Amino acid sequence: MNEPEVIDRILTETKTIAIVGVSANPDKISHRVAAFLQSKGYRIIPVNPTVDGEILGETVYPSIQSIPEGFDAVDVFRRAEDIPGVVDDAIAAGARVIWIQLGIVNEAAAARAEAAGMTVVMDRCMMAEHKKRWG
Numbered sequence: 001m002n003e004p005e006v007i008d009r010i011l012t013e014t015k016t017i018a019i020v021g022v023s024a025n026p027d028k029i030s031h032r033v034a035a036f037l038q039s040k041g042y043r044i045i046p047v048n049p050t051v052d053g054e055i056l057g058e059t060v061y062p063s064i065q066s067i068p069e070g071f072d073a074v075d076v077f078r079r080a081e082d083i084p085g086v087v088d089d090a091i092a093a094g095a096r097v098i099w100i101q102l103g104i105v106n107e108a109a110a111a112r113a114e115a116a117g118m119t120v121v122m123d124r125c126m127m128a129e130h131k132k133r134w135g
Contacts, residue, residue: 014072016043021077030077064089073097083109
């Protein structure tokens, strides 16, 4: 699940990331991670049902299902108890990767994602993992 070669492959092959739970507040870690990923050339798609308009110049969608275009990965900033619903949405949308941020663990949801053919990274920060590899 969190093997270095899997993380390397995800960070190298991923182009577009739906970021679930991203905040419009620049002081929040979800916003900082999204801004970092965007600065490294990833296209971000913000997902937050409480925000209208844009975050970091990208249209915000209320749910994964409402995103009208394809994406490679889902990066999740939600509480552990919310992960099963996000996983279900990601599976339904055909996402290949679900990345559950540092400090968030839901083994049952991760197992369901893997059973559906998704690659799962859990309890890791996408920004920190990128910085470890490439700065």
